[in-house]
């Protein structure tokens with residue numbers, strides 16, 4: 001505990017001095033504490049691949065990530081986000097981990113469940129574990145909430161998304177890299193050859209490993225886009241497994257490249273600030289090329 005407080009105090013001071021250097025002072029503090037965390041950037045990203053069946057053209061996938069409910073982000077904000085996601089009319093909804101900051105201490109489950117239930121996607125709602133979903137023996141708490149609210153939890157496993165014409169793509173989910181046991185071969189076990197595959201991994205840096213497998217796209221969170229960035233320098237803190245790929249789109253490998261998209265997440269953790277890392281919702285649109 002003492003360790004945690006020391007680290008937190010250190011980070012707060014570092015952040016304070018960085019604002020002073022910029023001459024932003026209390027205005028900058030207020031912006032990073034009160035304003036930027038409440039903003040929302042809706043990003044659009046095309047997913048093109050010849051293995052995507054024609055019947056999937058235009059399919060809309062909405063990803064949200066890292067809400068960290070109970071730290072700075074609250075249910076009133078989450079309710080607005082749920083409404084925004086539903087208004088986008090997604091075919092598929094993905095949640096890429098870190099729902100509650102501390103699942104075993106979270107006291108508003110009864111209000112959280114009906115909100116997650118309201119999320120609507122005709123082709124399914126899917127999720128994976130983040131490090132905070134495992135933290136403090138939270139794994140079963142998280143799994144129960146997600147399954148109760150009709151999310152399919154993908155823990156080193158895959159599922160097919162099918163269209164009426166028989167076309168399908170595969171969605172894979174692996175366990176968190178920090179506190180879980182990610183197993184890519186196990187997740188791929190039931191995936192037939194020559195199918196379009198999307199991997200969900202909370203930790204973006206697992207893409208270096210995923211690039212060695214028949215995986216075409218990876219969708220991640222965890223980094224919070226750095227959460228607090230210093231101009232010209234970058235993130236104040238980069239969590240383990242989000243050091244190589246902090247935000248946005250990457251292509252890894254040459255012959256059969258893996259495309260990686262890293263979403264900046266919604267909430268905050270450790271420090272109640274966001275600076276140059278606006279919360280993000282991502283809309284992916286599939287295209288058969």
Ligand SMILES: [Fe+2]
Pocket residue numbers: 066068097098130132222223224265269
């Ligand atoms: Fe997170």
